[in-house]
Amino acid sequence: MKQKRLVKLVMIFLFCFTALHAQDSTETLMNNRQRALEFKLSNLISLNSFQGNTISYKKYCGDGRAYRLGLTMGINGNTINADKKYTYDCQDIDSIYSELYDDEDVATDVSFNIYLQRLRYFNPDSRFQSFYGYGPMIGYTYSNDQDKMWSDEPSSNNTKRVLKYNDYFIGATISLGVEWFCLKNISLLAEYNSYFYFAYRDEDYSYTRMYSTNIDNEKVWFKSINSYTQIKRFFNYYDYVKLGVAIQF
């Protein structure tokens, strides 16, 4: 309750501040702008990319039209090679034995998404403008996750696991919002967004392990491999509301 009241007070002061500024600004019309970077506002004063995770860019073309480009680019890779040694020293019978394992973990993730939107403003000469937008989105994700623990000697600890998949998706975005050109170079926007996309995944998985069994009082080792390849298709829809700020340059 206290926090809500505090947030309200801060918002009032921030808006007073921007409103005073707005009175000083004489050029606040959209057609005077050419390009903008858009930031998403969250948790009072915390910024994120408005569309996509990496950068969000908007180009005003005049006549109430604008184009928005959002980009997500993520690459992560991690490779570990380890030698593991287990040693048991049995003192009472003076016996030592040890096991050596080659341990390897590989993880790679790549994601790349592009959002493109055409925005149409209803009243481009006004400081308060409403707009709608639509456009395509495409994306690709690759993931490769492997871990192996293997000894030269037969052992039930010997395992290998591989999981790889490719995700492709294509879809569309629809937006409906309002933008307030409160300062010469700054506008605030609130926007409803809907995303729907079709996704396709091809996935490969394999799991290898060793196990033993006794046949005629003799221990015999086996290697088992379980693997599958599968294709998944799914259709998703989600929506949310964003508050943002666009800074023109």
Add this chain to the structure above:
Amino acid sequence: MTRKQKYSNSENYCCRKYTPVFFLISLIFPMIISAGSFQTAKMKPDSGSSALEFQINGLLNISSYQGGTISYKKKFKNNNALRLGLTFDKYNNYSENDYLTEIQYSDIDTSVISLSFSSYDYRRINLAVYTQYLSIIRQEKYSTFLGIGLITGINVYYQDQDYVRNSQPFIVSNDRFNLPRVSTRLPFSNVTYNSYFLGLLLSAGFEWFYRPNISLTAEYNSRIQYGHYFDGDGYDGDGYMVIRKNRIDNYQGTYDYSMTTIASGYYYSVIPSVKLGMSIYFNRTH
């Protein structure tokens, strides 16, 4: 509680409750008052000015803008600037503990006392240096800039933990029954981790000078980073158990065991981030 105490408590509560609000008003009110003079004042800093940069993480929460320790910016002629960031973090922690456990069996007038000792040693050093060249495209009250730079650093981490229990619980009084044997030493563990990394920093953002020496910054960042690391883990101990391995069948008795891991690896990543910050300039000539 007396009426006076109630009054005093409620007064403290009000003070605590409204302190952040008063603080905010004191911050924002001068900005509102000076808003009228924004159009006429010279808002860009002079060449040669320096600034400390802070990242705004939330309401009344700031940190270093680039790097964890300090972030510094120096403006040069021709709308260029250099940003330096530093992370330095060193932490040591060593502790020793002695434990005494006594179990009393009152019916047979017997006590069993067990003594234990543990030690813990933890050391950590992180060092990273950020250098970035900023090209200011438009130097006005609202500046647009692009940045490119390098980041490099090391991380060193060491942890050593030992726990020893006395070899056999000793009996203070009569040994009237057969006590279970306990493990004499619990694992000693040791972890070392060293890494170094190298990366590229890319930035695009805005700087808004709302006072001649104070500006707000909104910035897109991408960090492209490669790192290499070395990792060594180990533990050892001893115990008593039945081992049914293929080489030693049905052995019962004490044994020492140990495990060591020597690993090396590398990683690469592209890390995007968006920052909101504040720069405070000093060394202005006028």
